[in-house]
Amino acid sequence: MKALVLAAGLGERMRPLTDTTPKPLLRVGGKRLIEWHLEKLAAIGVRDVVINISWLADQFPATLGDGERFGLRIRYSREGGTPLETGGGMWHALALLDDAPFLAVNGDVWTDYDFARLPREPAGDAHLVLIDNPAHHPSGDFLLHDDGRVAASGEHKLTFSGIGVYRPRLFDDWRAVIGDTPGARAEPPRFQLAPLLRAAMQRDAVTGEHFTGHWTDVGTPERLQELDASLNPHSTTRSTD
Numbered sequence: 001m002k003a004l005v006l007a008a009g010l011g012e013r014m015r016p017l018t019d020t021t022p023k024p025l026l027r028v029g030g031k032r033l034i035e036w037h038l039e040k041l042a043a044i045g046v047r048d049v050v051i052n053i054s055w056l057a058d059q060f061p062a063t064l065g066d067g068e069r070f071g072l073r074i075r076y077s078r079e080g081g082t083p084l085e086t087g088g089g090m091w092h093a094l095a096l097l098d099d100a101p102f103l104a105v106n107g108d109v110w111t112d113y114d115f116a117r118l119p120r121e122p123a124g125d126a127h128l129v130l131i132d133n134p135a136h137h138p139s140g141d142f143l144l145h146d147d148g149r150v151a152a153s154g155e156h157k158l159t160f161s162g163i164g165v166y167r168p169r170l171f172d173d174w175r176a177v178i179g180d181t182p183g184a185r186a187e188p189p190r191f192q193l194a195p196l197l198r199a200a201m202q203r204d205a206v207t208g209e210h211f212t213g214h215w216t217d218v219g220t221p222e223r224l225q226e227l228d229a230s231l232n233p234h235s236t237t238r239s240t241d
Contacts (some may be wrong), residue, residue: 177195
């Protein structure tokens with residue numbers, strides 16, 4: 001199985017730290033955020049990883065190289081100066097993946113979730129890891145049924161963790177689903193992933209699981225500092241070497 005790490009965001013809520021360093025390259029617990037993912041991916045046998053990049057893009061290959069020191073082969077999906085959002089970024093990266101299901105994870109989250117739990121062959125078009133709603137997102141995203149199906153609406157919704165497995169066919173009819181939303185006709189196109197997931201949910205083609213372990217959306221300097229303190233109480237958060 002190949003993996004995609006989504007790392008192209010601007011990190012606007014993390015400024016001023018991200019004025020000079022992309023958010024996934026910020027340090028927490030003695031490592032860069034993205035390095036936690038790369039090490040876990042290598043540990044479960046993933047060898048090929050694609051990283052999509054935009055903001056301060058050249059820092060990624062300069063810092064991570066070709067992945068050899070992680071036991072990986074890293075390739076970079078360059079999106080230009082404007083990030084392509086979650087759906088567009090994933091669609092753009094498909095050319096570096098293949099026709100098999102792939103693991104994708106947001107580069108700006110930290111978690112102790114074991115990637116080995118993810119199905120290598122999801123029952124439908126996607127399998128999502130859902131978590132209890134954090135304080136900054138109390139309304140949640142999707143409903144998880146007892147049989148593992150995920151729905152777009154309903155009471156007691158959970159939050160999407162940014163971790164999932166996807167079949168490339170999820171994007172087969174993306175233009176019909178996205179329509180004429182802003183950016184959809186750009187080259188390369190920019191669009192969100194959520195509408196494609198909701199369309200697949202209407203076909204009962206999305207499964208999921210509820211994870212109750214440690215997960216943090218490292219979206220602000222305060223959350224970065226709190227996470228760093230919990231992982232290494234004696235460290236001082238730094239953005240660069």
